[in-house]
Amino acid sequence: MLKKMKTQAKTAMISTLAAGALLSYSTGAAAQEVKTQPASYQTVTEIKDWGAVNTKLIVDLGRSVPKGSITPDTFSVNVKRSDHRLKTPFLEEGSRKITNVYVSDKKGNPAVKTGRYAVLEMEVSPASSLSSALNYDAAGTGFNDWTENKYTITQQKDIQTNAGVISGLVINQFAGETKELVEDFSTGQATYNHITLSYANYAPEKDKEKNPLIIWLHGGGEGGTDGTIPLSANKAVNFATEDIQDHFDGAYVLAPQAPTYWMDGITGRADGTSKYEEALMALIQEQVAANPDIDPSRIYIGGASNGGYMTMLMTRDYPGYFAASFPICEGLNDSLISDEDIQSMKQTPTWFVTAENDTILPPSLNTVPTYERFVAAGAENVHLSLFEDVHDTSGLYTNADGTPYQYNGHWSWIYVFNNEVDTVINGNTTTLMDWLADQSLQN
Incomplete structure (x- = not known):
């Protein structure tokens, strides 16, 4: 009996020691901190x-x-x-x-x-x-x-x-x-007659084919000397996305940057001229000459607000150079456009985009009357997308009441970069990007 009790006591002691050792090991492993390199x-x-x-x-x-x-x-x-x-x-x-x-x-x-x-x-x-x-x-x-x-x-x-x-x-x-995407662009500067323009540009993969050139002219808040700003303040980088590039089977993109505002004219702000116009045209021609695979018959120009203003000047003063234009919430007041100007502008296929609730550049003073004059002058290829407002279409962002988030009514460029601008042409629904890709001076 005494021998049995000693055996049981020994077994219990061994179990206790084993459990203690296991507990000690587990606690030590959990408490052991490892050193790291500087984070x-x-x-x-x-x-x-x-x-x-x-x-x-x-x-x-x-x-x-x-x-x-x-x-x-x-x-x-x-x-x-x-x-x-x-x-x-x-x-x-x-x-x-x-x-x-x-x-x-x-x-x-x-x-x-x-x-x-x-x-x-x-x-x-x-x-x-x-x-x-x-x-x-x-x-x-x-x-x-x-x-x-x-x-x-x-x-x-x-x-x-x-x-x-x-x-x-x-x-x-x-x-x-x-x-992201911004780094897919190169940046540089060019000087013409003592005026220096910064720029960002994108080149598609070489495919032994001629490729179109899309020119984007920034809004009023993107001037300066950093060519990445016009790409980043309002999603112009999207021109380099696969979704948009596919519409053109690869396109060059040029985003020039004015030191101040494209609207800075010879006599004052938004006077119907721009002190940067000649330098801008020289930059465009230099980019075309430097890239032999750019198709000179498929050069498209567009811009928003301040850049829409410059887009209108470029098609007015260089009729027959651009295959198409897409001015967005453009800032060239219709009162500054003569009937002779309309005759020049209408030679370039144009798609206007704006929103009814734009209070910064009301479409009733700029886009709408100018579009109507294009039509009255017999423009053969002119379109207008007049949105009620500018709101989120992704479904990700809402107002407090659950309705789509409302952006400033001036920001109609959002629809352009998301390729959500369309109309019916010859019985078919056509997006702005599809329409642009179809335009050529050879047509």
């Missing part, structure tokens, strides 16, 4: 209907972690925005909502098993400025420019790895940026 982040900027926004952060965690080891609650994100042009540069500060996360490689591609990086996708909205990568200096320069957005990513929950736990990360070291 940093990169920003990813995308161009939305309302402009450039930071949509993602690619965070270097300093050590590989398993796929699925992070969640939207693992980190919090804070941003401070500033504009170096302002006397008081600070704009705002606040928290960004993380909507999705995943372990990735350095370029942000999802990891198969493990990765040293984490992509943090963040909420964006046309009603929220915290995500914006641009600032419009309305009270000063009157132009958009890139902002400085300083992010701080703070770890809120441990990250479990095979080697132990990663905790306590505070990441605020900026390591670079990616501007």
Whole structure:
């Protein structure tokens, strides 16, 4: 009996020691923190209907972690925005909502098993400025420019790895940026008769075929000396997307930039002339000469607001050069257009786009009466898309009452870049991009 009791006591002691050792091992593994290399982040900027926004952060965690080891609650994100042009540069500060996360490689591609990086996708909205990568200096320069957005990513929950736990990360070291689509363009400057124009251009893949050229003239807020601004403030980068390029089987894109406003005329603002007109035409001709595969019979010109104004001047003063034009919410007042001007302009197939509730350049003073004069003068290929307003068509953004988010009525260029402008031609519904692609001086 005594021998049996000793045996049971020994067994119990061994079990207790084993359990204690297991508990000690498990607790030690959970508590063991692993060291990481210095952490940093990169920003990813995308161009939305309302402009450039930071949509993602690619965070270097300093050590590989398993796929699925992070969640939207693992980190919090804070941003401070500033504009170096302002006397008081600070704009705002606040928290960004993380909507999705995943372990990735350095370029942000999802990891198969493990990765040293984490992509943090963040909420964006046309009603929220915290995500914006641009600032419009309305009270000063009157132009958009890139902002400085300083992010701080703070770890809120441990990250479990095979080697132990990663905790306590505070990441605020900026390591670079990616501007999607913008980086597909080249930028440069050209000077003609002491006037320097900046520009961005896009070249399609070489296909041993002639390709058309699309010229985009920016609005009033995109002047300056940074050729990426006209691409980014209102989604002109979309000309380089596969969706639009496919309509043209590949097209060159040229986005010139005026140092100030295309509307700056010889005697004053929007006087029916532009001091940049000759320089702009020289830049266009230089680009055509430098690219022998540009089809000179398929050069299209368009622009919004201030750029729509310049579009009208170019077709007025260079009739027979452009295969088609697409002025959007254009700023050339109809009272400045003579009957002789109409005769010149009508030679270029033209598609006008604007919105009824545009209070900045009311269509009743510019677009509509000019269109009607085109028609009365016998223009054979002229169209008008007059929208009731400008609202979100993606279904992603709504007003408080659930209706589609309303943009400023002046922003009718949104419909153009989304190729949502169409009309019935010869019994068929035709989009603006399809119509442009069909225009040629040889027709």
